[in-house]
Structures are given as C-alpha cells and as structure tokens.
Amino acid sequence: MQYVGEHLLPGQVGHLLVVLSFVSALLASFSYFWATRRHGLPEGAGWLQLGRGAFVVHGLATLGVIGALFFILVNKYYEYQYAWANVSDDLPFQYTFSAFWKEQQGSFLLWSFWHIVLGLVLMLRAGRWESPVLAVLSLAEAFIGSMILGLYFGEYRLGVSPFDLLRHTMDAPIFERADYLSQITGNGLNPLLQNYWMTIHPPTLFLGFASTLVPFSYAVAGLWTGEHREWLKPALPWALFSAAILGLGILMGGAWAYVALSFGGYWAWDPVENTSLVPWITLVAGIHAHLIARNTGYSIRSVYAFYLITFVLVLYSTYLTRSGILGDSSAHAFTEMGLGAQLIAFIGAFAALAIALMAVRGKGIPAPPQEETIASREFWMFVGVLVLFFSAVLITGATSLPVWNKLVQWFKPDYVGAALKDPVAHHNRYQLWIGVFVGLLTGVAQWLRYRERHAEVWRRTFTKHMFIALVGAGVLTALNALWLDMYAWQHFALLFAAMFAVVANADYLVVFARKNLRQAGSALSHMGFGLLLLGILGTGLNKRWISSNTFAMEGLIEGMGGEELNRNVLLLKEAPMPIRGYEATYLGDTLERQTRTFKVRFRKRDAQGNFTGEEFVLHPNVMYDRRFSQVVASNPSTKHYLTYDIFTHISSLPKAELDPEFARQQEDSIRFETYEAAIGDTIFTKKHYLVLDDYTKAPQHPEYRPEKGDLAFGLKLRAFSLNDTAGHSAAPMLYLRPKQGAFTLPAQIGALQMRVRLTEASLARLLDADNALQYRTLRLKEGESVGFEGYRVHLVRLNRRVEHPHYDAQDGDLAVAAQLRITAPDSTSAEVAPVFLIRDSRPLNLKDEVAQWGLHFRFENIDPNTATMTILAAKAPEDLQRIPIEIAENAPRSDYIVLEAIVFPGINLVWLGSLLMLLGLGLSAWNRWAQRSRLIA
Amino acid sequence: MKRSHLIAITVIAVAIGILISASQDVTTYANFAQAAEKGDRVKLVGQLVKDRPIAYDPEKDPNYLAFYLRDDAGEVRQVVLRAGKPQDFERSEQIVLTGQMRGEVFEASDMLLKCPSKYKDEEIYVRSEKQ
Structure with a gap:
C-alpha cells in the first residue's frame, strides 16, 4: 500500500548513520588497538591516524543519529513509533529533550554522546595514552551502538532502532487506510516527566556513567602496556571528575524524588538508586587507593581492581534497570525491550577483559617491599577503602537477589525465590556502620601523613588535633542529642562519627587548607560527608508524620495504633483540623489545564494548643491525564525552613474527583x-x-x-x-x-x-415574570420624584458611565444610565440604574430591578427638548416573584482531600553535605588537571 | 604474620559474620497457603480481584484499605493495608505485598504496584476533529 503523508527520509538517513556509527566505532577500536601494539613503529602512526579518523566519523555519525531523531520528534512525525509514543502536538518544546531520552534508545544515544565528548577531549589531551584508552572507549561505543542497530539476523534481532515505523511495530486496523497518518496523534509525555528535573537529571547521570569509562580505560591501558605507575597521574583528575559528576547525578535523582515526586523522601534504597550508588562507592574507593598509590606506591593493584569493577558495575546497573528483572522489587517503571542478552554480552565482554588482564598482567604490578606503618595515612586510608568495599558488596548483594533468584530458577524451576523483608531497615542497619567507620577514618586519616618515618615527632600534633576533634565531637553530640530524638546507642555512634568528621576536617581546613584553597578538596569533601550523615540522621530518624489526628481517628478501626499507621489525615473543605503541632485547613482548589491545585493553610500551635501566629499556605496538586479520566500524578508542595521542611502531598481524593464518570453517575443519583x-x-x-x-x-x-x-x-x-x-x-x-x-x-x-x-x-x-409585567410610564427630570405602587422613585442623575452587567460597549454607542433611588413605605431604599442606548441609530434599553420588591425598571426614552426622561416601571405579581430552586440533602461529600504531611528535620544538611562532598571532589579534579596541564606545557 | 594477612583474615571474618546476620533479613516469595503455613512475614505477588469490593472510605479512616487479591496459585483472600489508597490502584496489573497472614486476612505492611501502562499507553488516539 502507498501511504499518504509519511516522511521516510529522516528515518532512512538515521538508520544508515546508526550502522555507520557502529561500524566506525569498531574500526576505531581496532585501529587504536594496533596503534597501541605497534606504538613507536612507523606503522603505528598510520594505525593512529586511522583510529582518529574512524572515531571522528563515529562521533559525527552519532551526532547525525541524534539530529535525525530530534528532527522527527520536533516535527511530530507520528509515523515513527518513537515520536508517536513520546510526543504530542500540545507538548511544549522544552520537553522534547525529556521525550528524547525517556526511552532506552534515546538514553543509549545520550550515553554515547558523552563518551564521544570525553573521547575527543582524550584525543586532544591524553598524549601517548590516547591509543590504548580510546581503543577501550571505542569498543564500549561499539557495544552501545549495537543496542540501537535494529538489524535482523534470521530470527534474532540485534538492537532496537529508534527509527522503527509505527505501522511496523503495531498491528492495528487503522493501518489498512492509506491516510492513517491524518487520523492519529501522539501519546505525549507522561505528566510526571514534564518537569525540569527530567531535563537535567538524565544528562548529568549519563555523563557520570560515561565518565567512569575513562578510569576504566586508563586501568586497562596500564595493565596492557605494563606501565603500572605512569597512568596514575593522568587518570586521577578523570576519576575525581567522574566521582563529582556521578555523585551530582545521583543527588539530582534524590532531589527530584524529594521535591517533585510523592515518594516522601530523597532516598528509598530502591534497586535503581542502589545500583547507581554502588559504582560511585567503588569509584571513591578507587580514588582513595589511587591517592595512596600516587603518594606511596602501595595498593596499585587495588586501584586497578576498583576502576575496573566500577565500570562493570555501571554496566550491571544498566542491565538491572533495563532488562526488567527488577520487576517485583522496584517502584520505578521500566520498559523491557528484549535487550537483556545483548546487555549481558556487554557486561561479559568487559568483565572478561578486566579479569583476563588482571590475571595475566597482575603479577607484574609493583609494590614497595616494606609494609606501610600503622601510624601512616596510607594504612588508615586503605582500611577506609576496605570499609567502602564492604558497603558496595552489601548493597550489591541485597539488590541482586532478583538476579540470584533468576539464576537459581534456571537450574531449579520450582525455586520460589528470596527477597528482603524490609529493604530500608536492612540497608540502614548495615550502612549505619559504614557511616560510623568512614566518618571516624576521615577524621583520623586526614591528620596522619603519608610514609610516616618520624611518628614520634608528629605524634604531638596528631594527639593535639585528635583531642580537639574528640572533645568537639563529644560536646556537639551531646548538644545535638537535644535536637534529635535518638532511639538506640547505634544512633549515638553515628552522630558522634559524623561530628568527629565535621570537627576534625574543619580543624584541618583552618590549620592547613586556608593557605591554599585548592588543597582543601579532601577536607571539604570529608566535612561534607559528616554533614550528610547528620542530615541523614535528622531526616531518617526524626522524620515525622504530622498529618495524623489520633483524636479524631481513635477507636474507629479495631486494633489500630502506632504512629506509622496514621500517616494520612482527611481535611474537609474549610473545616480547620487539628493535626500534630498545627492546624490544617483545606481552603479550596483551582483547575488549570490538567492540574488541580489545592490550597491548604497551616497554622502552627504550641504545646498548649494555642496559635503562635505563624502560618503558611501550601499548594500540592494533582495532574489528570489528557482526557480527564484519571489522576496520573500527585505533586507535593513543601514549606522550607532553615532547619526543617514540611512536605505535603495529596494522598487521596474523593472518588468523584478522581473519576469524572463516577462523578456523573453520583450526580444523577442525588x-x-x-x-x-x-x-x-x-x-x-x-x-x-x-x-x-x-x-x-x-x-x-x-x-x-x-x-x-x-x-x-x-x-x-x-x-x-x-x-x-x-x-x-x-x-x-x-x-x-x-x-x-x-x-x-x-x-x-x-x-x-x-x-x-x-x-x-x-x-x-x-x-x-418579565413577560407578565404590566409597565406604567413615569416621566421624570433629573432631581424629580414620583410615586409608584406606594414606593417613591427619585431620579438622582443621568450617568454616562454605564456599568450594567449585560452591557457590552461598542464603538458608536450612545449610552446613558438613569440613576434611580427607590424608597419603600418603611423608608428603606435601593438603587437601580436602567440603561438607555442608541446603537446603529436604533434605540434600545437594558432593564434593572429591585429583586426583593419585585420592581422592574426600563429607561425608554429621553426628550431632548424638555430634558424629560421616560421610565417604565412595573411590579411583578407575587406568585411570579418566586423562583424555583432545587435542593438536595444527604448529597455525598466530595469536598475533602486526604493529605500526607511530613516534617523532615535537617534536610538542608543533606543537600549542603552532599554538595560540599561533590565540590571537594570537583576542586581536587580541577587542581590535579591544572597540575597535569602545567606538566605537559 | 604480616599485617596484610591479619587484615585479610579480619575482612573475611567480618564478611562471614555480616553474611550470616544479613541472611535473617531475607524472606521468600509465597502464596497465601504458604504464608499461612509459615506464619512469618513473606513477599506475595498477585493480582487485584476487580469484581470484589475495594474498601477505602477516607471519611471514616484514610489509613485503611481492604481489597481482594488472587495469588499465583489462584487463591483469593482479603488483604488489609494500613495506608492510603494509591491513585492508580485499580489499574494495577500486579501487586507485590510484604506482610503476613492473620487468620483469614493477609495483613500487608508494604505494597508495590506494577502499572506498565503508566508510562506507555498502547492505544491509538484517533483525532476526532479531523473526521
């Protein structure tokens, strides 16, 4: 069939470029491989040129693919499945980016884009490391490129193309029409994803993921060339940069969840969050080993191991989130596309490469003959690295249970599978100790020196500052225990460790780093970590649901009790409801486009229940789908204070509000x-x-x-x-x-x-009533009065400024209102202003009335010669003054909301601590990069 | 003995200790019959029975939701969850619960909904204004 109106060219060009991008990535990898093997030989230079050319072609082709897909999305070519599924005519332009990387193909392209950017920087700046590093990077690019190839080999499909046509992916009768395209419209973007977080979070996170490939590639290059020490210096800024960006990406995810989604927190130990956190932890462990290696020559083997495992874990995370295997254990939604096998091949190839290199070349990794001394920084840093490693192993183990289940079921089909009883409690219980150890170690190690040979000389300084840190942390812990409610000794341990990290590192900043801010990176990061722990304690331990009214709910449900069971409160419109520490009132709501916004007022009460005078209004909202058939998102509204936040969202609404069909039925049944x-x-x-x-x-x-x-x-x-x-x-x-x-x-x-x-x-x-009126003519001049049915009608004046509800001013109108004051026999009075109007040379008039007396007035004419006005007046018969009104009692209430309100103490410490941590990493990255550039110049 | 060996032994010992203690946090998937038999907290996967009543009356108690669930074995039981009703509850294709049997009722402490159609609506909207 010949279809009408399809634009097949961008898809064909796009698909061609996908293939070119894949082939050129393979060629680049192959050429760079030989450029490394033949390094220093004449043919090596040739391979290098070929590798560079191929990589540039790969980059251009990938940009072309991105451009073609973007073109399709911007122009809303719904003949393409990708456009049809993700955009719609009414989608604002700025969300095209979100629509672009919402699906797997788009996010693979985003990932690839960052690899290319990083690859080009490496090509220009990596010097002799260019060949081995880009050989590895290009190989990864080939794997990613294969995910969007969409080529068939018999029954097997390699990759899923973003340029698939809708009529090829779906079977529907509409495609029997040649003009089907004029009949369909796009699905549009889920309203949940129509916000700026979806615009900034994925690019940051994918830059984080992409940048972990650089330390990985350097590690491979080091093992491959046998230059185990030489790669350490150029790779360090990359690793620091990667940790900063990946951390930022994860943090943005947490902020998104907290600010814009109704998850009720910034971290839920959800598998998706865990699998992005674990590579960050191993990367940070690798950086610490790296610093030891750079300064002392110890633990080069660990550096290799951590950088290699980090990228493999990034791939593993990609597999977990994209294969659909987490189905039962994560709240996130995934679209499964049958790429599982390809992703396993990707992980397998890179894991095999890493293991093989370590096995073959590992023996040659140099290490100093003597052991590190206990009083040295490297020793305690290494202990810290092991603690981080534990953390990573624990999180990965627990998160991988679904994978384990699947593996066992492969061999034993009747295996029922294991899962965590309570993931949050489990992770918190173990990671608490990681926090304690890391907190203490950051404080101690910061005050030790590398390769300590004169421990007895340094001991005095060390002891003095440890004393400061211990006393400071002790005092602050005691003070903070007043602010936070602590439930177990473990919490005190964590609080103390956090304070210790803060005090020891702040002290270090004051003593050393203030002389050179660039050196402040580590102390800043570690202080940030301490603050983050404090924030986690505050928000985690002292998170309080204030949306409960134990009074009102008491005894309603048998056997109900305990705070965690009372998280929601019902607010009737305009009925103030006392809740914990506040009085909440649902004031009203407004509907704009698909969003219904609710106004909820909070008034603070003191312990006696009196109002403190402090009050604020929050605006949580819900979003309906485009057909108003259901609520698709509930967006929170949060009041921010310096020391805490009050987070609210609509957890439920009357059914009539959620379901218009039900509302109609309900209305009919009243x-x-x-x-x-x-x-x-x-x-x-x-x-x-x-x-x-x-x-x-x-x-x-x-x-x-x-x-x-x-x-x-x-x-x-x-x-x-x-x-x-x-x-x-x-x-x-x-x-x-x-x-x-x-x-x-x-x-x-x-x-x-x-x-x-x-x-x-x-x-x-x-x-x-109007038709039945018997008008009588009254003639009046300005200021005159006349009697009518026992009332006195007084013409106060004529008014050229006409304000009559039914009067629409038009050009050429000649309009005047007669201002009348009517006085009843009991001497109460009322004002009316009927209007006389000449429009298109035709006289018209607009009546006015005193409804409570049933009096109606028209302003019929003006006699310009005598300045006399003709007013028509009528009194409505008694029976016609009565208006029929329909009243229903016992109508079901639909004027309430169910609200969840949570207080998060110390949430700002979470943000401040995390940002300081990342700032420290960024500062160090910049510092190391600058050192390195100076060396090259 | 070298210090590195000491560290290695400590690490292994701690790892084994953690593994043993963490294994207590793990439960298994079960259906209603198995849950009743075990009496312990389990994970349970099933589908909402849409033609049985869903009890949620926020005017009475916004923290009480009761509904019927069909487990993998096809058995239907009532489930009680002490929380508000999620917005897309009726549309869920699959429900994952954590909880335990109490008499005839499964008391859930945690619920996870799977609504694949949330992100993808496999339905072609036909433009009405163009026909």
Missing part, C-alpha cells in the same frame, strides 16, 4: 427537591433552613468562565442547620451561552451535605 422562594424568603427543608438573600446578573462560581454573549444569573443564599446559627453561603448559578444552551452550576455546602442548583424552570420563571 435526589433533589424543588422549593420556591422570592428574595428575602426563608426555605425550610427537612433538616435545614435557607435564606434567599439576593439575585444577581453577574454571578461568580469557581467553575464559571464568563464569555461574551453569556446571559447569566445567580442566587445568593445562606444555609443554616437547625441547631447551628452559623450560616454557610451558597451561590448556585445558571447561564445561557449562545449556540450551546443552558448550563447550571450547583453550589455545594459540604458541611450540611447539601447541594443547591437552579434549573431551566428557574430561568423560565424569570422570563415568564
């Missing part, structure tokens, strides 16, 4: 009774009574958006329950919209479970 009332009347219903206060032509309603040409009217009522004199106001309304019809907007009085609405009968009565 029984309304009809009552009639004139202005000023009181209506008695079964349980309540209402006073009809007023009638307006300019009504307001939360769901009413006035449009030109609307004819609207509304009532103002107050409803009372029989035993409560506090009234609830209600303002139902009705409007006629040209060509669309009449719409009624009911008023809800949640507290009385009452619903009040107007019907077309109400409208008809108003129109009938």
Whole structure:
C-alpha cells in the first residue's frame, strides 16, 4: 500500500548513520588497538591516524543519529513509533529533550554522546595514552551502538532502532487506510516527566556513567602496556571528575524524588538508586587507593581492581534497570525491550577483559617491599577503602537477589525465590556502620601523613588535633542529642562519627587548607560527608508524620495504633483540623489545564494548643491525564525552613474527583427537591433552613468562565442547620451561552451535605415574570420624584458611565444610565440604574430591578427638548416573584482531600553535605588537571 | 604474620559474620497457603480481584484499605493495608505485598504496584476533529 503523508527520509538517513556509527566505532577500536601494539613503529602512526579518523566519523555519525531523531520528534512525525509514543502536538518544546531520552534508545544515544565528548577531549589531551584508552572507549561505543542497530539476523534481532515505523511495530486496523497518518496523534509525555528535573537529571547521570569509562580505560591501558605507575597521574583528575559528576547525578535523582515526586523522601534504597550508588562507592574507593598509590606506591593493584569493577558495575546497573528483572522489587517503571542478552554480552565482554588482564598482567604490578606503618595515612586510608568495599558488596548483594533468584530458577524451576523483608531497615542497619567507620577514618586519616618515618615527632600534633576533634565531637553530640530524638546507642555512634568528621576536617581546613584553597578538596569533601550523615540522621530518624489526628481517628478501626499507621489525615473543605503541632485547613482548589491545585493553610500551635501566629499556605496538586479520566500524578508542595521542611502531598481524593464518570453517575443519583422562594424568603427543608438573600446578573462560581454573549444569573443564599446559627453561603448559578444552551452550576455546602442548583424552570420563571409585567410610564427630570405602587422613585442623575452587567460597549454607542433611588413605605431604599442606548441609530434599553420588591425598571426614552426622561416601571405579581430552586440533602461529600504531611528535620544538611562532598571532589579534579596541564606545557 | 594477612583474615571474618546476620533479613516469595503455613512475614505477588469490593472510605479512616487479591496459585483472600489508597490502584496489573497472614486476612505492611501502562499507553488516539 502507498501511504499518504509519511516522511521516510529522516528515518532512512538515521538508520544508515546508526550502522555507520557502529561500524566506525569498531574500526576505531581496532585501529587504536594496533596503534597501541605497534606504538613507536612507523606503522603505528598510520594505525593512529586511522583510529582518529574512524572515531571522528563515529562521533559525527552519532551526532547525525541524534539530529535525525530530534528532527522527527520536533516535527511530530507520528509515523515513527518513537515520536508517536513520546510526543504530542500540545507538548511544549522544552520537553522534547525529556521525550528524547525517556526511552532506552534515546538514553543509549545520550550515553554515547558523552563518551564521544570525553573521547575527543582524550584525543586532544591524553598524549601517548590516547591509543590504548580510546581503543577501550571505542569498543564500549561499539557495544552501545549495537543496542540501537535494529538489524535482523534470521530470527534474532540485534538492537532496537529508534527509527522503527509505527505501522511496523503495531498491528492495528487503522493501518489498512492509506491516510492513517491524518487520523492519529501522539501519546505525549507522561505528566510526571514534564518537569525540569527530567531535563537535567538524565544528562548529568549519563555523563557520570560515561565518565567512569575513562578510569576504566586508563586501568586497562596500564595493565596492557605494563606501565603500572605512569597512568596514575593522568587518570586521577578523570576519576575525581567522574566521582563529582556521578555523585551530582545521583543527588539530582534524590532531589527530584524529594521535591517533585510523592515518594516522601530523597532516598528509598530502591534497586535503581542502589545500583547507581554502588559504582560511585567503588569509584571513591578507587580514588582513595589511587591517592595512596600516587603518594606511596602501595595498593596499585587495588586501584586497578576498583576502576575496573566500577565500570562493570555501571554496566550491571544498566542491565538491572533495563532488562526488567527488577520487576517485583522496584517502584520505578521500566520498559523491557528484549535487550537483556545483548546487555549481558556487554557486561561479559568487559568483565572478561578486566579479569583476563588482571590475571595475566597482575603479577607484574609493583609494590614497595616494606609494609606501610600503622601510624601512616596510607594504612588508615586503605582500611577506609576496605570499609567502602564492604558497603558496595552489601548493597550489591541485597539488590541482586532478583538476579540470584533468576539464576537459581534456571537450574531449579520450582525455586520460589528470596527477597528482603524490609529493604530500608536492612540497608540502614548495615550502612549505619559504614557511616560510623568512614566518618571516624576521615577524621583520623586526614591528620596522619603519608610514609610516616618520624611518628614520634608528629605524634604531638596528631594527639593535639585528635583531642580537639574528640572533645568537639563529644560536646556537639551531646548538644545535638537535644535536637534529635535518638532511639538506640547505634544512633549515638553515628552522630558522634559524623561530628568527629565535621570537627576534625574543619580543624584541618583552618590549620592547613586556608593557605591554599585548592588543597582543601579532601577536607571539604570529608566535612561534607559528616554533614550528610547528620542530615541523614535528622531526616531518617526524626522524620515525622504530622498529618495524623489520633483524636479524631481513635477507636474507629479495631486494633489500630502506632504512629506509622496514621500517616494520612482527611481535611474537609474549610473545616480547620487539628493535626500534630498545627492546624490544617483545606481552603479550596483551582483547575488549570490538567492540574488541580489545592490550597491548604497551616497554622502552627504550641504545646498548649494555642496559635503562635505563624502560618503558611501550601499548594500540592494533582495532574489528570489528557482526557480527564484519571489522576496520573500527585505533586507535593513543601514549606522550607532553615532547619526543617514540611512536605505535603495529596494522598487521596474523593472518588468523584478522581473519576469524572463516577462523578456523573453520583450526580444523577442525588435526589433533589424543588422549593420556591422570592428574595428575602426563608426555605425550610427537612433538616435545614435557607435564606434567599439576593439575585444577581453577574454571578461568580469557581467553575464559571464568563464569555461574551453569556446571559447569566445567580442566587445568593445562606444555609443554616437547625441547631447551628452559623450560616454557610451558597451561590448556585445558571447561564445561557449562545449556540450551546443552558448550563447550571450547583453550589455545594459540604458541611450540611447539601447541594443547591437552579434549573431551566428557574430561568423560565424569570422570563415568564418579565413577560407578565404590566409597565406604567413615569416621566421624570433629573432631581424629580414620583410615586409608584406606594414606593417613591427619585431620579438622582443621568450617568454616562454605564456599568450594567449585560452591557457590552461598542464603538458608536450612545449610552446613558438613569440613576434611580427607590424608597419603600418603611423608608428603606435601593438603587437601580436602567440603561438607555442608541446603537446603529436604533434605540434600545437594558432593564434593572429591585429583586426583593419585585420592581422592574426600563429607561425608554429621553426628550431632548424638555430634558424629560421616560421610565417604565412595573411590579411583578407575587406568585411570579418566586423562583424555583432545587435542593438536595444527604448529597455525598466530595469536598475533602486526604493529605500526607511530613516534617523532615535537617534536610538542608543533606543537600549542603552532599554538595560540599561533590565540590571537594570537583576542586581536587580541577587542581590535579591544572597540575597535569602545567606538566605537559 | 604480616599485617596484610591479619587484615585479610579480619575482612573475611567480618564478611562471614555480616553474611550470616544479613541472611535473617531475607524472606521468600509465597502464596497465601504458604504464608499461612509459615506464619512469618513473606513477599506475595498477585493480582487485584476487580469484581470484589475495594474498601477505602477516607471519611471514616484514610489509613485503611481492604481489597481482594488472587495469588499465583489462584487463591483469593482479603488483604488489609494500613495506608492510603494509591491513585492508580485499580489499574494495577500486579501487586507485590510484604506482610503476613492473620487468620483469614493477609495483613500487608508494604505494597508495590506494577502499572506498565503508566508510562506507555498502547492505544491509538484517533483525532476526532479531523473526521
């Protein structure tokens, strides 16, 4: 079939470039391999040139692939599955990036992009290490390129192309039409992903992942060439850079989860988080071993091991998150694409390369003949490295249970599989000790020296500063125990270790690093680590659900108790609810596009329950899908203080709010009774009574958006329950919209479970009343009065500034309002302003009325000669003044929200500590890079 | 003995110790019958029974959710979770629970929903305005 309107060229070009990119990566790797093997020989130079050329071609081809895919997304070519699944016509442009790397192919391209950027920098700056390093990097690129190849070898498909056509990936009757393209539209991006975190988090994280390949490649190069010491210097800034960026990427993930998602925290020990954290830990362990090796020559073997394992763990993490194997244990959603086998091959190849090199070349790795002394920095640093290694092993082991299950099931199909009972408690229990040891070691090791030969001389300084750190940490621990609630001695241990790290490293900064800020990297990082531990203690141990009202919930459910069971509180609209430490009131909500935003006011109360005067309003929201058929996201709103945050999100809503279909059914099932009332009347219903206060032509309603040409009217009522004199106001309304019809907007009085609405009968009565009017002519000059049905009608003045709800000013109008004051026999008075108007040489008039007396006025004419106005006045018959109103009692309430509110003490310490840690790493990276550049120059 | 050997022995000893103690944190997957038999906390995978009532009345208690679940063996039991009802609960294709049997009811402390369609809606929207 010949399809109409398809754009096949960008896909064909893209696919060609994918193949070119893959082939050139292979060629680059092969050429660089021989350039390394033939280094120093004439043909080596040739291989090097070929490798460079191939890598540049690979880079350009990959950029071309990215460009082609981007082109397809920007132009919304829905004939491509990738565009159809991820963008839509109404998707704002800035989210095209998010749509690009949302799927596996896009994120592989992003990863590849960073490899290419890093590769080009290496090509320019790595000197003689270029060949071996880029040989490895290009090999990795070939593997990544194979993931998006989309080539078939018989039944087996190698990679999944991002350029697949929708009609090839899906089987639907619509593709039997040649013009199917004009019938379909894109799915769009999940609203959860339509935020700036999705724009900045993936590129940062993937730069982090990509940069771990550089230390890996240097390690391979070192083993390969046998120059075990020489690669250490150029590789160090890369490793530091990688740790800084990968750390930043992970931190952004945590911040995203905390700020924009309703996870209720920044870290949940979710497998996806764990598998990105573990490579960072091994990388940091590697950096410490690296520093030992650079300064003393010890532990080069560990440097190799850690850098090699780090990249393999990055690949393992990729496998876990992309193969769908974590299905039962992670809250994250994955799209499984059948790349599992290819990913295993990728891991296998790089793991085999690492193991083989270590096995074959490991014997030649040099080490000093003497052991390090116990009083030296390298000894305690190495102990720290082992602690980090433990941490990595523990997390990986627990996270890999699903992989283990699968492996065992392969051999024993009836194996049921193991899982962690409570992952968070498990990880916290063990990682706490990692925190304690690392905290203490950072403080101690910082004050020791490399290759200590004069321990007795240094001992005095060391003892003095350890004393400062111990005393300082002790005092601060005692003080902090007042701020935080501690539940076990282990928590005190962690608190002390954190304080020790902070004090010892701050002391070090003051004594040494202030002279040279560039040297401050390590002390800054370690101090940051201490602060991070403090923040974790605060947020983890003292995270408090304040959204509970034990009072209100008590006894409702049998056997319920304990704080963790009381995390949500129901807030009725406008009904203040006492919760822990606050009073929360759900004030109202507004709907804009697909987002419904709720206003919740918090007023702080002291221990006696009195208001402290402090109050704030939070705006959590929920997002509906494009068809308003369900809620797809609940976005939190957080009040930030220096020492704590108050985090809130909507955990549930009335079913009528979640499901419009249900809401319609519910509305239909409500029984309304009809009552009639004139202005000023009181209506008695079964349980309540209402006073009809007023009638307006300019009504307001939360769901009413006035449009030109609307004819609207509304009532103002107050409803009372029989035993409560506090009234609830209600303002139902009705409007006629040209060509669309009449719409009624009911008023809800949640507290009385009452619903009040107007019907077309109400409208008809108003129109009938108008038709039945018998107007009498009154002639008045400005300032004159005349009697009418016992009332006095006084023409105050004529007004050229016309403010009548039904008056739309037009060019050429000649409009004037008669300002009338009507005085009743009981000498109460009211003002009306009917309008006389000449439009297109035709006289028109707009009436006005005193609804409570049933008086209607029209301004019919002006006699310019005598300056006399013709006013028509009428009094409506009693029975026609009464307006039918429909009232339902026992209407189900849908004016509440279920809110979760959590206090996070010390959350800012988490951010500050992490940022200091990364800043320290970045500072060190920059410092080492500068040293290295000076050397080259 | 060299110091490095001492360290190696310590490391191995600690590792074994941790492994033994950590194994207590591990539980197995089970269905309702096995959970009742074990009496201990287990992981349980199943599907929401959509034609049985889902009890969640936030006006009474926003922290009480009860529903029926069909396990791998096809057995249907009531599950009680002391938490709010997640927004896309009814749409879940698979539910992973952690908890234990108490009498006839499975009391869950943790629930994980799998809604693959959350990120991918395999449905073609037909443009109505163009027809």
